[in-house]
Amino acid sequence: MIKKHPNDKITIFDVAEHAGVSKSTVSLVLTHSDKVSDKSKAKVERAIAELGYVYNRDAASLRSRRSRLVALVINDLTNPYSAQLAVGLEQYIYDLGLVPMLVNTGESFARQQQVVNTLKEYNVAAFVMCPAPATDKQWQNELIQSGFPVINIMREISLSSAPCILPDNRKGTFLAAEHLLSQAVQELAFIGGNSDISDYHERLAGFEQALSEHPSAVHSHIINSATTRQGGHQAFQKLRRQAPSVQAVVCFSDVIAYGFIEAMREVGLTPGKDIKVVGFDDLDDSALMTPALSSVRIDAAEIGRRTTAVLKEIMAGNKAPVRTLIDVELQVRESSL
Known part of the structure; x- marks a missing residue:
């Protein structure tokens, strides 16, 4: 049993002795390493609790x-x-x-x-x-x-x-545009986005690829706007002036689609009937709208999991994958049927 003067601090060596393990094992537990067995981890954690040891992370980070x-x-x-x-x-x-x-x-x-x-x-x-x-x-x-x-x-x-972890943006907009073109849409548009960011170019490329693979003559339009609800509202007004007979739109994001749909309703148009609308992100609110918004789903949890897997590799001194693509899928709902 370790006996110390009340003013003496419990050290990592005391914890190791009390737990019956090495100092390096205690260090591994304190730094949350996965290189220590569950049994040894339990011993160290019990010793820490019994001794009242406090790990000075500030001092450790300085070292x-x-x-x-x-x-x-x-x-x-x-x-x-x-x-x-x-x-x-x-x-x-x-x-x-x-x-x-x-x-x-x-x-x-x-x-x-x-x-x-x-x-x-x-x-x-x-x-x-x-x-x-x-x-x-x-x-x-x-x-x-x-x-x-x-x-x-x-x-x-x-x-x-x-290293980067990305949703398959190109596949997402390709699926969205193909879905609309399969319904004999002859005039459609890509709405929103900032040309200074990579995901804009990837999503636009997927849209354009679907157009290039469609055998019939299709008129297309590209309308840039801020990636906000207001941006979607303004994009509808601009598209309405340039292409009043447009039948369907693929929006850069769900938020832009929300603004676009609001602007449609203000002039008496019905989403899904007068203009088919597909978003991107598949936010929780999208399935609850009337009509429910079709959208390209990105699995945020999977992005989080893969990001931390890469982080773990980097912190262990290992080589991490340079580019990780996360799969996406189109959720078809009433707004594009």
Whole structure:
């Protein structure tokens, strides 16, 4: 039995002795390593509880130059899908024994630079980011070269050294456009999105691929807008002026589709009947609308799981996959039938 003066601090050596294991085993348990058996882990945790040992993570991070914090740098937390994704990521990061620190860049590269510079001072273990528009490979590569692992989610930075986890955007819009073209739609449009981000180009490419594979002559339109509800509303007005006979639209996101549908109703048009509408993201509210919105479903939980799997590999010093594609599927509902 370890006996100490009340003012003496319990050390990692005391825990090891009490548990009957080595100091290195205690260290592995304290750092949430998976290289220790459940039996040894239970012994160490019991010894910690019995001795009242408190692990000084600040001191440990100074020694290793790495904290247990993971920075989640999200492009726009006002977007429901971004918020849903962040919540999913948080739980998976907690499961690794790490602590997420969530920040919002508001789609501003300047703000992204500012928050990253601040978070570097905390010696975060890694940055998981959905890059803001105008993020370039040089900036990301310099961050990585300075010793901070970076993982991109949802968006890809061309030639960046950071691994990325992406939904199969191209497949998603291809499926959406094919679904509409199979119903003999002769005039359709791609609505919304920012040409400064990779997912816009991927989703547009899928839309255009479906058009190229369709044998009949089809008129198509591309309407850019902000990736907001208001952006969808404005996109409808612009499309109405340019192509009043359009029969169907593939929207860059569900949020844009919401705004587009609202604008349709304001002029007496019925979604699904006068214009077929397909969104992208498949937010929870999309199935509850009237009519229910067809949408391309992205599994946010799978993105979170695969992101943390890559993070785990990086932190173990292993080579992580450069590009991970998450499958998507089209959920067909009344808005496009």
